Amino acid sequence: MHPYIPLLALIAAVAQPAQAETRPKPLTDADFRPHSADEVALGQLLFWDAELSGNRNISCGTCHHPRFGTADGVSLSLGEGGIGLGPDRHPDPADMPEQRIPRNAPALFNLGILDLRSLFHDGRIEADATRPTGFRTPLEDEMVSGFASLLSAQSMFPVLSPDEMAGHYSENEISKAVRTGQLTGPNGAWEKIAARVAAIPAYQQQFAAVYPEIGGGRAIHFTDISNAIAAFVSFEWRSDTAPFDAWLRGQAPLPPLAATGADLFYGTAGCSTCHTGPLLTDQSFHAMGTPQLGPGKTERFETNQRDLGRIRVTNRPEDAYAFRTPSLRNVTATAPYGHAGSHSDLRAFVMFHADPAAGLDAYTPQAVLPEFTPAKDDWAATNDPSESTAIKAAIRQPAHPLTDAEATAIMAFLDGLTDPVAIAGRLGIPATVPSGLPIDR
Known part of the structure; x- marks a missing residue:
């Protein structure tokens, strides 16, 4: 080897731009949790179905829409009591909002990664191996088990928010349960939502096909709903082709x-x-x-x-x-x-x-x-x-x-x-959902 080659190589390495030293590794399939096509398809329907909201008028897609980069195009949303999408959303004169949603709706890209450590602007839901459920959430010891991922656990909370999806005070059985602090258990808000979904034959059949325990006779729980939605979000908005x-x-x-x-x-x-x-x-x-x-x-x-x-x-x-x-x-x-x-x-x-x-x-x-x-x-x-x-x-x-x-x-x-x-999404918006409710397009 020429005696000056190591010195020349060192000089070349030092001369490289700073980004060459810190450029991250690319994403691969190994970074994401795998999901079956049937689970993703079930999650797509649930994501776009307003059946999950207290007054059956808001879906996940209302505030996380591909038209607005999986958010909603506004600084602070109008949730319950709003009509329309994005900047065109406005108060319903028959059911006025109480206030704006306090924080900006985040985008949903790459939330299916395995190394997802926290969610929400303040990180109030976090991965925590010391907890029986694997997560630390505002519910602390009342947090139920059965979530497949942190993303799945996150989806449980917007449905409990009066301003986001639950509705206010005595407007419906979900908001009543939230108002009285009944979140978990047979009479809790989550199980009331699950019962709504289970009462729709098409959903019951799809859940039974996707999750063997339900096929064997176990009731649908909200954790099953959130697991399916998380599978869809993970697949639909995986972003690694920019x-x-x-x-x-x-x-x-x-x-x-x-x-x-x-x-x-x-x-x-x-x-x-x-x-x-x-x-x-x-x-x-x-x-x-x-x-x-x-x-x-x-x-x-x-x-x-x-x-x-x-x-x-x-x-x-x-x-x-x-x-x-x-x-x-x-x-x-x-x-x-x-x-x-x-x-x-x-x-x-x-x-x-x-x-x-x-x-x-x-x-x-x-x-x-x-x-x-x-x-x-x-x-x-x-x-x-x-x-x-x-x-x-x-x-x-x-x-x-x-x-x-x-x-x-x-x-x-x-x-x-x-x-x-990723912005366009892979499955898109379904033509209909099993509840028959309108879809935000």
Whole structure:
């Protein structure tokens, strides 16, 4: 071997862009939980069926629609009491909403991965091997067993929310059970929903075909419903065929501007500090100074409109105003951005994130809010100087201000995360559902 070859190789390695050292491994089939075609098909019907909501008027697809990148295209949704989809959703004069949903509806891409550690903006549902169920949730020891995955366990909670799917107070048998704290057990809200589904012959037949225990005579439980929905979400919106994925697999280079953006993303801009791995999230929690708007994530007896984020789960002061790092998969299709949807423009949000303290000082409203006049001003927390000061004080990430040219390059890189196959979905929206109820299209 020539004596200078090792030295030349070392110089070449040092000269490589920073992103070459931190580029994540590509996703493979081994990263995802397998599901049968029959289970996925059953989950598709359940996902789009409003039978799961208290008043039979909202499905999972109402707020997680492929038309809006598996979210709903607005900052804060109108759930129960709303009519229509996305930005066109509006109050039902015969059943007015009580308030907006307090947090932005997240996208559903790649939630079927095996290494899924937490869900919701505050991570209040987490994988926890020390728990009998395998999960830590707000129900603590009342949490039932039978969930196949964390994604499955997550689906149990929107159906319990009066503002999301359950309905309010005495509107139906589900909302009554929620109101009185009857969530689990034979008379609990979940089993009442399961009984509704089991009473539909087509569902009973499909569940019996998919799950052998039900075929053998066991009753359908809500855990079975949530397992099927999780199988569908995992299959339908798996995202690993974007230009980014071809780049990770060494199949094709990124376009020059996107490659410059990748160098910044994985280098001096510091984006990959939190947006790491093949999903571009560390699945952790960070206070990034994102503005607060809407009713806030508070208890019903509280009068403020704050959202303290992760601290509500951990009670640790250092978790104040910290929220889960979102995946950036298909991020160009999932506006608005932030836990409360404070930004409708991705480039503006990228600039904000690069220097959140300065961004918070300069923030002007750019949210997308469905027509609705809430009892409390949507912008009360945003316009409260003491709340802005507290949000800013919680920021721990160093600032990396971007030039316009750098922001343009990073935007080109983010565009390479767009996966048309995943955005369109694989099975799509069914023509009908077994309940016969209307489908949001």
